[in-house]
Amino acid sequence: MRNEKFDVVVIGAGVGGGTAGAILAKKEGMKVLVLEKAPRVGGRDISFNLKDESRESYKRLLADAAYTWFFKSEPDLPELFSQGYLDGYAFEAGIHTLMVTEKGRTNTCLAYLGKPLTLYPAVSAGWWNGGQLYHFENGSEQGGNFPWMDEKDRAECGKINSLMVKMSAEEAHSYDHISMKEWMETRTDNANTKEFHYVNATMNCTINDPANISAGDNILMNRFVARAGKRFSLGGCSTPGLPGFVQIPRSLCEVIEANGGKVVTGARVKEVLIDDGKVKGVMVDMEGSEEKIACPIVINSGLVNEMFRYIPEKHFPYTFVNRVKGFWRAGIGAVYFGLDRQIVKEHVTFTPKIAGKEDGFDSDVRMGFWDSSGMDPGRAPPGKQLLDAYVSLTDKEAHNQELANLAYDRMMAFMTDNYPGFKESLEWALYTVSDSLVPVAQAPFQVGDARPRAKCPFVEGLYHASDSSECSMAANDAATHAGIIAASRVSKKDYVEEILPDYAQD
Numbered sequence: 001m002r003n004e005k006f007d008v009v010v011i012g013a014g015v016g017g018g019t020a021g022a023i024l025a026k027k028e029g030m031k032v033l034v035l036e037k038a039p040r041v042g043g044r045d046i047s048f049n050l051k052d053e054s055r056e057s058y059k060r061l062l063a064d065a066a067y068t069w070f071f072k073s074e075p076d077l078p079e080l081f082s083q084g085y086l087d088g089y090a091f092e093a094g095i096h097t098l099m100v101t102e103k104g105r106t107n108t109c110l111a112y113l114g115k116p117l118t119l120y121p122a123v124s125a126g127w128w129n130g131g132q133l134y135h136f137e138n139g140s141e142q143g144g145n146f147p148w149m150d151e152k153d154r155a156e157c158g159k160i161n162s163l164m165v166k167m168s169a170e171e172a173h174s175y176d177h178i179s180m181k182e183w184m185e186t187r188t189d190n191a192n193t194k195e196f197h198y199v200n201a202t203m204n205c206t207i208n209d210p211a212n213i214s215a216g217d218n219i220l221m222n223r224f225v226a227r228a229g230k231r232f233s234l235g236g237c238s239t240p241g242l243p244g245f246v247q248i249p250r251s252l253c254e255v256i257e258a259n260g261g262k263v264v265t266g267a268r269v270k271e272v273l274i275d276d277g278k279v280k281g282v283m284v285d286m287e288g289s290e291e292k293i294a295c296p297i298v299i300n301s302g303l304v305n306e307m308f309r310y311i312p313e314k315h316f317p318y319t320f321v322n323r324v325k326g327f328w329r330a331g332i333g334a335v336y337f338g339l340d341r342q343i344v345k346e347h348v349t350f351t352p353k354i355a356g357k358e359d360g361f362d363s364d365v366r367m368g369f370w371d372s373s374g375m376d377p378g379r380a381p382p383g384k385q386l387l388d389a390y391v392s393l394t395d396k397e398a399h400n401q402e403l404a405n406l407a408y409d410r411m412m413a414f415m416t417d418n419y420p421g422f423k424e425s426l427e428w429a430l431y432t433v434s435d436s437l438v439p440v441a442q443a444p445f446q447v448g449d450a451r452p453r454a455k456c457p458f459v460e461g462l463y464h465a466s467d468s469s470e471c472s473m474a475a476n477d478a479a480t481h482a483g484i485i486a487a488s489r490v491s492k493k494d495y496v497e498e499i500l501p502d503y504a505q506d
């Protein structure tokens with residue numbers, strides 16, 4: 001690479017950097033170099049078919065790029081691998097599901113780049129309330145048809161719903177820095193309405209406590225789902241077909257390479273070289289050998305919380321450095337359950353409280369689970385069920401062994417107590433914990449204009465494109481948004497307007 005010239009260097013082969021790089025390579029004819037520190041592309045979108053993986057490489061890949069660690073399993077990990085328990089299953093770093101199926105930002109952008117996904121949408125859903133499971137199918141909950149609510153509750157819930165769906169993006173952003181709890185409690189005192197929207201907000205934002213959820217970002221997510229014509233039990237989320245989520249960053253890298261670019265794995269950017277307020281290139285470490293690559297444009301897709309590990313902080317104002325270092329993360333505890341038959345009938349299910357403050361958590365802990373193999377039968381051997389369950393954890397909770405363990409016990413207890421036959425049919429369970437499903441949690445003062453801008457105002461030639469930089473909402477759709485915004489800033493064209501439908505732009 002020493003003698004090659006590149007127009008753009010992208011740090012990281014995840015969704016954000018891949019999206020920016022692919023647009024610039026394919027649409028702007030720019031020569032793009034992607035440098036990825038991990039041995040594979042994907043970042044946090046990393047999928048496993050553990051038959052092809054060793055125990056060591058599984059754990060290393062989780063840690064290298066997915067900000068996730070193996071916590072425990074039943075039976076233990078050596079036995080899971082050696083006895084072939086996981087053969088025929090395919091899964092991700094932890095539970096993964098894509099928002100709004102084919103109409104989400106991720107697939108819309110991939111389709112624009114000529115790489116649409118094959119998606120398996122959720123078409124049924126479960127909701128636990130008062131110890132009872134309510135079943136919905138093909139959008140049967142449409143119009144607030146929630147059997148546990150009386151007429152007054154439904155009218156109130158519908159009112160709040162329609163406030164969110166009809167709201168302009170500008171108004172939604174005006175609530176970026178106030179909490180969901182505050183927004184809700186100044187509009188209704190109806191207990192069932194609050195409970196419904198708080199559970200929903202937790203599932204949208206991976207934050208349990210509504211006092212920590214940005215009202216603006218959560219409203220944007222709800223209006224996005226509804227305006228796309230999706231429902232909880234009708235394409236509100238989906239899973240991509242095998243090989244799984246990793247095909248998203250892989251497809252983006254393929255677009256870059258097909259358009260004259262290069263993707264190098266095992267290449268850690270040690271430093272972004274900056275002189276006189278301008279980007280000059282990067283210093284990269286490739287298996288022990290260092291190389292300097294000159295380039296006037298660098299797009300950083302690593303987590304912004306960690307940018308000062310390789311972008312010297314002396315180039316930024318003190319207030320900016322402090323703000324970025326202070327962002328807290330939203331993590332999860334995620335269990336994959338391998339069952340010898342289908343026990344859970346719904347594709348996606350939400351439950352109310354399974355633990356709370358009295359147990360040492362920040363607030364009520366809610367649980368969600370997905371019937372992965374029900375949506376995509378290729379994810380489990382014939383006749384078996386792969387179920388992904390999770391709870392949201394703050395970064396502090398994720399690093400607290402006792403709480404992470406308790407979260408697992410409560411998820412296991414909930415399934416065993418509420419689903420007849422669950423215990424008998426359980427062949428294995430694999431528990432991972434992550435502190436960075438959402439590296440900059442969607443909390444007040446952490447979303448919207450609080451995030452580092454796609455075009456850095458302090459260093460010429462430096463851009464950010466990740467789910468923790470300028471974008472709205474969460475996860476893959478946020479990273480895609482960030483990548484499209486960064487490509488727009490570099491090219492000075494409006495790719496947000498060109499690629500995304502109205503409801504997905506803000």
Ligand SMILES: Cc1cc2nc3c(=O)[nH]c(=O)nc-3n(C[C@H](O)[C@H](O)[C@H](O)COP(=O)(O)OP(=O)(O)OC[C@H]3O[C@@H](n4cnc5c(N)ncnc54)[C@H](O)[C@@H]3O)c2cc1C
Nearest residue numbers: 012014015016037043044094096097269302466467475476
């Ligand atoms: C357990 C878990 C569950 C999740 N569940 C969902 C879900 O259900 N739905 C959903 O949509 N999303 C989910 N996500 C989030 C989703 O995976 C991310 O939002 C998305 O992958 C982020 O892409 P990104 O490009 O912003 O960042 P990343 O994927 O983190 O990519 C950044 C890349 O930069 C590389 N990098 C960093 N520093 C350097 C350096 N110095 N040199 C070279 N390379 C570097 C990293 O190795 C990484 O590959 C989940 C994430 C986790 C961890």
